[in-house]
Every structure is written in structure tokens, then in C-alpha cells.
Amino acid sequence: MQAVGAEPVTLTMCVRMAMLYHPGVQAAVVDVDIAQAQLAQARAARFLPKFELTSVIGPSPEARGNALVGDTDLSSLSVFTQTEATFVQPLFTFGKLDGAQHAAAAGVRAYEAGVEKSKADLSLQVAEVYFGLQLANELWDLAQEAQGDFQKARDYVAQKLEDDEGDFTYTDLARIDRFAYDVTEKVNAAQKAKMLAESAMRLLLGLGQTDSLSVDRLGLVQAEPLPLADYLFHANHRPEMHQLDAAIQARKSLVRVAQSDLYPQVFLAGQFKYNYAPNRDDQNSPFAKDDFNFLQLGAVVGFKQSLAFGFNSANVKKARLEHQKLGYQSELAQKGVVIEIEKIYREWLEAQSNVDAAEKSRTATRRWSIAVRDGFNAGLEKASDMIEAVKEYGIIRAKYFEAVFNYNRAWARLQRATGQPIVQ
Numbered sequence: 145m146q147a148v149g150a151e152p153v154t155l156t157m158c159v160r161m162a163m164l165y166h167p168g169v170q171a172a173v174v175d176v177d178i179a180q181a182q183l184a185q186a187r188a189a190r191f192l193p194k195f196e197l198t199s200v201i202g203p204s205p206e207a208r209g210n211a212l213v214g215d216t217d218l219s220s221l222s223v224f225t226q227t228e229a230t231f232v233q234p235l236f237t238f239g240k241l242d243g244a245q246h247a248a249a250a251g252v253r254a255y256e257a258g259v260e261k262s263k264a265d266l267s268l269q270v271a272e273v274y275f276g277l278q279l280a281n282e283l284w285d286l287a288q289e290a291q292g293d294f295q296k297a298r299d300y301v302a303q304k305l306e307d308d309e310g311d312f313t314y315t316d317l318a319r320i321d322r323f324a325y326d327v328t329e330k331v332n333a334a335q336k337a338k339m340l341a342e343s344a345m346r347l348l349l350g351l352g353q354t355d356s357l358s359v360d361r362l363g364l365v366q367a368e369p370l371p372l373a374d375y376l377f378h379a380n381h382r383p384e385m386h387q388l389d390a391a392i393q394a395r396k397s398l399v400r401v402a403q404s405d406l407y408p409q410v411f412l413a414g415q416f417k418y419n420y421a422p423n424r425d426d427q428n429s430p431f432a433k434d435d436f437n438f439l440q441l442g443a444v445v446g447f448k449q450s451l452a453f454g455f456n457s458a459n460v461k462k463a464r465l466e467h468q469k470l471g472y473q474s475e476l477a478q479k480g481v482v483i484e485i486e487k488i489y490r491e492w493l494e495a496q497s498n499v500d501a502a503e504k505s506r507t508a509t510r511r512w513s514i515a516v517r518d519g520f521n522a523g524l525e526k527a528s529d530m531i532e533a534v535k536e537y538g539i540i541r542a543k544y545f546e547a548v549f550n551y552n553r554a555w556a557r558l559q560r561a562t563g564q565p566i567v568q
Contacts, residue, residue, distance in 0.1 A: 152358045155274050156567040158349060162270050163263060165350035172255070172262040179255040183248040190241055194232040201225050204421035204436045210429070224421035224436045231414050235445070238407035243400035250397060254390035261383035267566040270348055271556040277341035278362035279549040283542060284338045287331040290538045294327055323531045330538075362545060365552050369496065372489050379481045381563030388474045395467035402463040405456040407449075414443035485561045492554035499551050502544035506537075513537035 153161075163169055206220035234241060298321065305314065342357055351357060379385075421436035450456060516533035559566045 172259040179252040186245040186248040206423040222423035236410040238404040240404035247397035250394035257386035280338040280341040284334040287334040378562035399463040408447040495551035498547040
């Protein structure tokens with residue numbers, strides 16, 4: 145893994161990098177491979193599901209003569225060979241093979257949807273960590289800026305007191321020193337949040353602790369809310385809903401498999417068996433038997449019928465109820481998705497209103513802070529007034545950044561809830 149350079153990485157770059165290395169996605173892909181192997185097994189069961197070849201060798205005592213007169217010489221041994229081939233070919237299974245194949249194919253579709261679900265979950269996780277890292281960076285910069293401003297104010301007041309200029313008092317200096325602790329506390333908290341967010345992002349991207357990492361500045365995602373109905377239209381586009389649909393189809397096919405046990409399974413079976421021992425005479429009589437020297441070949445049509453009708457009927461009922469239950473769960477999931485989409489949609493609208501309000505308040509508070517700071521430097525404002533103005537300006541700036549973060553996060557969650565991509 146190469147380190148990410150100093151150039152800021154975008155959300156799209158982070159999602160693509162995470163897709164390459166995240167074990168959850170890789171495990172989901174393996175699940176698809178396993179399901180495809182099971183489908184191959186179901187398809188292979190149509191043609192010669194049982195086809196076996198056995199070959200053995202061993203000692204054979206010499207035997208001469210026929211079924212009426214013969215001699216065996218145990219002191220004269222040779223080697224016999226035996227080759228046996230057997231097969232069973234299903235002819236009519238009353239839907240067992242078709243049902244198994246359709247169930248396996250539905251399983252493949254379900255696991256393919258599982259891959260999409262894993263990717264969608266990972267995209268959302270990366271997006272939330274990415275926006276969180278952006279927020280942590282902004283709050284870190286804000287805390288450092290506040291710390292620098294208060295240090296400048298303290299140095300300014302201390303110098304004025306030393307030069308015995310202006311109307312400043314040591315009470316003003318004490319108030320600044322008292323508030324300096326609150327600022328330092330915010331700096332420490334911001335530093336912790338920034339380091340944790342960076343560690344989480346490195347973990348998702350497969351980066352080492354020594355790899356550099358830089359993200360874009362926090363800003364609103366370029367998206368405008370549409371009417372709620374537009375998002376509800378995509379309620380069934382989530383990978384989870386596709387998984388449920390495939391699972392319902394699989395259960396329906398398994399009902400057919402269970403029903404097939406109530407009927408006979410018609411098959412064709414055959415066998416080829418050849419033994420040869422060079423030190424034994426051939427027995428030409430059809431009534432003579434020699435376990436060391438013979439040729440057998442034949443095929444039959446047969447059927448196999450389970451007589452456990454009570455057990456099989458109960459098994460069919462169980463399969464039908466499981467299929468019915470999954471249908472109810474699908475209906476419940478659809479209702480839950482609708483509620484989830486509306487909840488996230490309302491949170492997004494709330495975040496948008498908060499961003500607008502915070503932007504207006506940030507502009508007004510900035511003017512207040514500048515005016516009070518200039519008045520303080522001119523000796524016209526008290527230290528308490530300056531501290532209060534700077535404090536409120538810092539608070540509203542932090543709230544603005546948090547509102548932007550909440551807006552971006554709600555947008556990403558809404559994309560996930562409606563089965564839409566977070567990045568292209």
C-alpha cells in the first residue's frame with residue numbers, strides 16, 4: 145500500500161481505496177463464489193450425479209477345471225485385476241432437481257445483493273468518517289485560532305500593565321487567564337477527535353500510521369433536497385430488499401423440492417464389472433461362478449419411493465410456512481424502510497435549516513466580535529466583554545461546522561437508505 149500524498153484525497157478516492165482492501169467486502173465476494181459453486185453442484189446433479197469407477201488388484205490362487213471337476217493350487221499364485229463402474233441417472237424427479245437448481249440460482253442472486261450491501265455499508269461508513277475528519281480538522285483549527293487570539297490579548301494587556309498605559313487592570317488579566325483554561329480544554333478535545341478520526345480513516349483505507357493523510361476542507365455536499373415522494377420511490381432499490389426478494393424465490397423453490405419427496409424418483413442405473421486372473425480357467429456355464437474371472441454389464445430402470453408420508457407432508461408444510469413467513473418479513477421490511485427514509489429526510493431538512501441559521505448568526509457574531517475586540521484594544525471595552533464576544537463567536541462557528549457535518553451525514557445516510565450511490 146502506497147502512502148497517500150500531501151494532496152488532499154476526495155471522498156470518491158477514499159471509497160474506492162476502501163473497496164479494494166476492506167475484508168467485509170472481500171468476504172461477501174467469497175460468499176458469491178460459494179453460492180455459484182452450489183449452483184454448479186445443483187446443475188451437475190441432472191447428469192450422472194453418481195458415476196464411480198473402482199479398480200483393485202490382488203493375489204489369485206491357480207484354479208483349473210470347470211464347475212463339475214477342478215483343482216485349486218494355493219502354492220501357485222498370480223495377480224488378478226478388477227474394474228467396476230456404476231452409474232445412476234435421474235429420469236424424472238417431480239421437480240426435485242429443478243427446485244434445487246432454482247433455489248441455488250436465487251442464492252447466488254441473494255449473495256450478489258449481499259456484495260452490493262457490503263459495498264453500500266462501507267461507502268456510508270467511509271463517508272461518515274470522512275465528514276467526521278473534516279469536522280475534526282475545522283474544530284482543531286478553530287481551537288488553535290482561539291488559543292492564539294487569547295494569547296495575543298493576554299500579551300497585549302500584560303504589556304499595557306507593564307507600561308502603565310490604558311485603563312486595563314490585573315483583574316482583566318486574571319479573567320483572560322481564567323478563560324485560557326477553557327480554550328486549552330477545547331484544543332485538547334479537538335486534538336483527540338482529530339487523531340481518532342485520522343486513525344479510523346487510515347484503518348478503512350488500509351494505511352499505516354506513518355502514511356500521510358489529508359482531506360478536503362469541510363463544505364456542503366452539492367445536493368438539494370427533492371420532494372419526499374421521490375425518495376420513497378426508491379424504497380425497494382436497497383440491496384437488502386433485493387436480498388429478501390431472492391430469499392423468497394429460494395424458499396419457494398425449496399417448497400417444490402420438499403413436495404417432490406411425496407412422489408417416486410425414477411432413475412436409470414447401470415453397472416460394468418470386469419475381473420481377470422491369468423491363472424484360472426474361464427467358466428462358460430452361466431450357472432458357474434468365479435469371483436476372479438468374469439465380465440458383467442447391465443442397466444435397469446427403477447424408482448425410489450419414500451414411504452414416510454407423514455414426515456414428508458410435515459416437511460412440505462414447514463417449507464410452505466417458512467416461505468410465507470419470509471413474505472411477511474419482506475412486507476415488514478418495506479414498511480420499516482419507508483419510515484427510515486422519511487426520518488433521515490426530515491433530519492436532512494432540519495440540518496439544512498440549521499446551516500442557514502448558523503450562517504446568519506456566524507456573520508452577525510463576527511461583527512460583534514470584531515467591534516468588541518477593537519474596543520478592547522482601544523481601552524473602551526472590558527475584558528469580560530471581549531471574552532464573551534470571542535467565546536460566542538467561537539461557539540457559533542463550531543455550531544456552523546457541526547451543522548454542515550450533520551447536513552452531509554444526513555445526505556449520505558439518505559443515499560444509503562434509498563439504494564443510491566454515495567460516490568459515482
